Amino acid sequence: MARNELSIPPHFDPEKVDQVWKVPYQERAEDAQKWAKQNKIQPASKDKFRIYLLLVDAQNTFCIPGFELFVGGRSGTGAVDDNRRLCEFIYRNIDVITHICATLDTHKTMQIFHSICLVNDTGEHPPPFALITAEDVEKGVWKFNPEVAKSLNIDPEYGQKFLHHYTQKLKEGSKYDLTIWPYHAMLGGVGHSLVAAVEEAIFFHSIARYSLPNIEVKGNNPLTENYSVISPEVTENSDGDQIAEKNTMLVETILEFDAIFIAGQAKSHCVVWTIDDLLSEIEVADKRLAEKAYLLEDCTSPVVIPDVVDYTDQANEAFRRFSDAGMNVVRSTDSLESLPGFAF
Numbered sequence: 001m002a003r004n005e006l007s008i009p010p011h012f013d014p015e016k017v018d019q020v021w022k023v024p025y026q027e028r029a030e031d032a033q034k035w036a037k038q039n040k041i042q043p044a045s046k047d048k049f050r051i052y053l054l055l056v057d058a059q060n061t062f063c064i065p066g067f068e069l070f071v072g073g074r075s076g077t078g079a080v081d082d083n084r085r086l087c088e089f090i091y092r093n094i095d096v097i098t099h100i101c102a103t104l105d106t107h108k109t110m111q112i113f114h115s116i117c118l119v120n121d122t123g124e125h126p127p128p129f130a131l132i133t134a135e136d137v138e139k140g141v142w143k144f145n146p147e148v149a150k151s152l153n154i155d156p157e158y159g160q161k162f163l164h165h166y167t168q169k170l171k172e173g174s175k176y177d178l179t180i181w182p183y184h185a186m187l188g189g190v191g192h193s194l195v196a197a198v199e200e201a202i203f204f205h206s207i208a209r210y211s212l213p214n215i216e217v218k219g220n221n222p223l224t225e226n227y228s229v230i231s232p233e234v235t236e237n238s239d240g241d242q243i244a245e246k247n248t249m250l251v252e253t254i255l256e257f258d259a260i261f262i263a264g265q266a267k268s269h270c271v272v273w274t275i276d277d278l279l280s281e282i283e284v285a286d287k288r289l290a291e292k293a294y295l296l297e298d299c300t301s302p303v304v305i306p307d308v309v310d311y312t313d314q315a316n317e318a319f320r321r322f323s324d325a326g327m328n329v330v331r332s333t334d335s336l337e338s339l340p341g342f343a344f
Contacts, residue, residue: 005093016196025203051099053263056265056271059265071267073267086299102214107184107185131177131180134167145159152222255282268302272314279325283325
């Protein structure tokens, strides 16, 4: 028997997706229980075909206009439109989505990609969105701020040595140059929180399906960026000592499911890097596992700063590469039954 998609619950207001507000948990919990009973929704533990939904950094800092790193894409409203479609995807398929995991980009003041960490000979810091190359560091254009080194309880000479190592490793790995990002996703701040509409959808799913969501924190290591939830950009210092590690437990958990849907922000950075790391792990284990991945291309947008940077082409090229590797690039409005590999 063909499965019928659910209708959108009446509490969902698409006009509020771009706003910050308080989720009415108790009311929404009661709604979810009624909704589950009305639609004969079974607990997630009874799923035979198990679906994992990975939401990358659906946070205010990236998704609400006016916040620090709003991902507008070329349309200018990218993340808002993405989250509207994402919420609708969750509600329409709440009866078959087994588990939801949301990542939280998490930062503190003094991290290697924040301007305060670098300084030039005149005491100036690099501006937001500046790209710091290995050549810049070699020439002494930018140096590790010795006062930051002291605050992090490391020797200033070690800080400078590490900065050179870090930018060189990015270059060798064909990754983006060290980007100086505006202060964003600050731990404890409003920008760090999940978008209210997305949080509400996750909470509703949790109650309706008796499925505890997972929250993965990433990005709080002061010495490396952590675009991917699976692996930091750099894991060792110049002496080969470990400074960070891969999230191997998350990979193992994800690959236990029959299907993995991935969405979030930004397509050009944290989403692409997460998928790329997942694909690398898959290719080591079994290349056929790539067929389990479904990339929601209409629920993610690239970083575009008008007249500054535009990563649209790089993001699209990465998705083409993922598709060539066997992953499925799909849209949130696609009927799940029509997708390859599905068997409810």
